[in-house]
Amino acid sequence: MARKKRSKQENKQTFGMLLQLYPNAEQETKMMKTFGCRRFIYNLFLDQRSKGWKRRKESISFKQQKDMLPELKKRIPFLAEVDAMGLQETVKDLDDAYQNFFEGKAKYPRFKRKRDEQSYTTNQTNNNIRFTNDRFTLIQLPKLGEVKCEGSFVRLRRLLKNKGAVIKAATIRRKGGKYFVSLRVQKEAKPAKVPVAKRRAIGIDVGIKTFAVLSDGNPVPNPHYFSEAQQQLRKQQKRLSRMIKGSNNYIKQKKKVAKIHAKIANQRKDFQHKKSKKLTDENQILCIEDLNVRGMVKNRKLAKHIADAAWYQFRNFLTYKAERKGRTLVIVDRFYASSKICSHCDKKKEGLTLDERTWVCLSCGKKHGRDENAALNLEKEGLRILGA
């Protein structure tokens, strides 16, 4: 349940830890109120920003909106009842949504509806987020008091007690009628023990059917449980499509489908963590093809979309792991024709179609496996870019 992330600050390591919460009735009411206030603030400020721009061509900044909060609380008393930090974070979330829009990474922010995910984030100040017993089954949260919780504590305890890590923030979430908190835990990073690289450089050609082919000739197959889960997903989705929208069975089935989606995502993450670890352990220079992120967001075909998202995630894993271990990751331009160039004599093969899995170079007579040849070219091109 732990997710490790390299934070932007130097020498800090951030972990995400997820726990289930068991609030009492009063705490539950308070959480619901906070979700409501968060939605209220988000929508109010979104409306304000949109109108400000449309009517007066005026851009309202994050700081301006944040500074409006105290006044709003005076005018609207129920806002003062909930976690103040939670509201401030909401203003920041809205600003992030705008930044993503400006950078072309997301659509224009939408109004939040009650049926959207309900959550809020609160930050650590004066030790107001902490475990209050040794067993870590009670957590103190701002405005809520001690809430019962459950999760895998072994790692968390080790981090907080032995490694001097601290809780920086908590996101409280309601999902499927259950409550969760994910804690952002941060510790000073000790220099990672980096194994000596076995190989100087490797090219990684990522595919769909085979997860990747490496320039050392080894394929990295997708684990078989991927296709099992995909089949299961298709079956359950088909069932869903035959149901009457909004009916009880439909809602039940929809949850089932969402659960399979989540399972697949977790399996994939786990798999990619293992593979990116191995690759960055064993190689000094890693060369991978670039990916068109903008195209990815716009792609409507689901299978392709998922494959692209997976690829992007894998690249992120490689990026931060390489950085941590002092390895070099080279991103090769996606217009570089890695599949069509002969890795032996550099002549380009014209008219190579997608279904030709093997081909023979007309210039030097070398027989190529399509993906292995591409991986070899990525390695060569990566080294060329580095000037090595």
Ligand SMILES: [Zn+2]
């Ligand atoms: Zn050739």
